[in-house]
Amino acid sequence: MDIDKKKLDTIIKKNGGERNRILAIYQDIQSEYRYLPKEAVQYVCGRLDIPLVKGFEVATFYKALSLKPKGKHSVCVCLGTACHLKGGPAILETFERELKVKRDDTTEDGMFSVDTVNCLGACALAPLVRVDGKDFGKTSPPTVKKIIKEFKHGA
Amino acid sequence: MIEFTIDGKKVKATEGEFILPVALREGFDIPTLCHHEALGSDGRCRICVVEVKRGSRKRIVTSCLYPVADGIEVSTNAPDVMLVRKSVLELLYARCPEAEVLGHLAKKYGVENVRYSKDHDKGKCILCNICIRACAEIVGVSALGFSGKGMSKKVTTPFDEPSDTCIACGACVVACPTGHIFMKDDKGVRTIWKKKFPLAQCPECSRFHAPVEQLQYISKVTNVPLETLMVCQDCR
Ligand code: SF4
Ligand code: FES
Ligand code: FES
Numbered sequence: 001m002d003i004d005k006k007k008l009d010t011i012i013k014k015n016g017g018e019r020n021r022i023l024a025i026y027q028d029i030q031s032e033y034r035y036l037p038k039e040a041v042q043y044v045c046g047r048l049d050i051p052l053v054k055g056f057e058v059a060t061f062y063k064a065l066s067l068k069p070k071g072k073h074s075v076c077v078c079l080g081t082a083c084h085l086k087g088g089p090a091i092l093e094t095f096e097r098e099l100k101v102k103r104d105d106t107t108e109d110g111m112f113s114v115d116t117v118n119c120l121g122a123c124a125l126a127p128l129v130r131v132d133g134k135d136f137g138k139t140s141p142p143t144v145k146k147i148i149k150e151f152k153h154g155a
Numbered sequence: 156m157i158e159f160t161i162d163g164k165k166v167k168a169t170e171g172e173f174i175l176p177v178a179l180r181e182g183f184d185i186p187t188l189c190h191h192e193a194l195g196s197d198g199r200c201r202i203c204v205v206e207v208k209r210g211s212r213k214r215i216v217t218s219c220l221y222p223v224a225d226g227i228e229v230s231t232n233a234p235d236v237m238l239v240r241k242s243v244l245e246l247l248y249a250r251c252p253e254a255e256v257l258g259h260l261a262k263k264y265g266v267e268n269v270r271y272s273k274d275h276d277k278g279k280c281i282l283c284n285i286c287i288r289a290c291a292e293i294v295g296v297s298a299l300g301f302s303g304k305g306m307s308k309k310v311t312t313p314f315d316e317p318s319d320t321c322i323a324c325g326a327c328v329v330a331c332p333t334g335h336i337f338m339k340d341d342k343g344v345r346t347i348w349k350k351k352f353p354l355a356q357c358p359e360c361s362r363f364h365a366p367v368e369q370l371q372y373i374s375k376v377t378n379v380p381l382e383t384l385m386v387c388q389d390c391r
């Protein structure tokens with residue numbers, strides 16, 4: 001993958017070029033490319049003068065970062081305590097079945113990634129699903145199908 | 156000078172020392188896995204636990220990271236110590252049933268039946284961090300690190316690929332307490348961390364003695380010419 005070094009330089013500069021800002025830098029890159037390309041990790045480590053393996057450690061530690069390309073739409077199914085009890089696992093299964101994808105992975109056509117999270121902080125709305133930053137509360141397997149349709153066609 | 160007792164014996168230590176080295180010096184037996192002579196303590200394995208009594212308060216601490224203090228009473232074998240150590244060993248053993256050291260320790264400390272289901276995808280690695288620190292702090296190349304977290308945490312090279320900075324020195328292999336890291340020398344080639352490295356052949360005795368990349372690295376940091384290093388230690 002070709003990365004735009006100027007873009008990365010801007011991001012690094014915006015974060016003061018500081019090593020301890022590596023997570024913020026990664027997050028900015030991730031929102032730019034929808035994932036964290038390997039080449040970007042290599043470039044950032046070079047610029048911040050940190051061993052590549054340290055940059056790799058950070059990149060693999062946080063669930064918010066992905067070294068694999070993410071889908072156009074990111075589906076986040078909450079499996080926190082409340083959502084778990086209210087049927088979160090069934091919601092996840094429905095997404096997996098309908099989209100023919102496993103959790104933590106992306107559909108073949110690159111349209112959807114399905115991830116899980118442990119509590120989004122809106123437990124009263126359990127089971128909760130967040131798609132591209134938009135929250136859907138009190139979901140059920142039928143509403144999952146509706147949500148998928150909405151994003152498939154709205155896209 | 157600090158004075159305290161270990162299993163009732165009066166001992167002396169210098170301020171700032173941790174319990175473990177003092178205890179070992181005094182001949183007490185405390186098992187360790189993540190403590191390394193050259194690297195010091197890291198506090199990861201937790202089998203070095205002891206009980207520390209300060210006044211009327213007792214607590215279980217990791218001896219490798221607990222600073223000595225005047226008047227403390229340390230016990231290396233109180234019932235609580237044995238219980239905690241046993242539980243820790245049980246967990247480590249369930250993670251790495253193939254690791255011989257853990258088998259021995261489990262036997263020594265009476266871990267009879269392991270209550271947890273055994274892992275078979277972790278090899279012998281207990282995530283003690285010694286190899287990573289040896290690579291960074293002793294060798295100075297930082298080819299190794301952790302990736303992931305929780306159940307999927309493991310030691311690896313960047314992107315799980317052959318590393319550009321690894322010099323095949325094998326320091327990680329020597330330092331690892333469990334023998335997890337694979338290394339093989341065969342027909343002038345060393346295989347380690349999924350990469351093959353040519354070994355230098357001594358021009359005098361034609362023995363394969365060290366990876367070329369390691370010699371290049373030593374030459375770079377010490378300014379000793381590579382030609383000198385290519386000759387093996389015996390013929391030098
Ligand atoms: S490979 Fe060995 S030295 Fe490295 S973390 Fe695992 S057990 Fe420790
Ligand atoms: S458990 Fe799902 S929002 Fe809290
Ligand atoms: S030796 Fe103390 S925690 Fe491992």
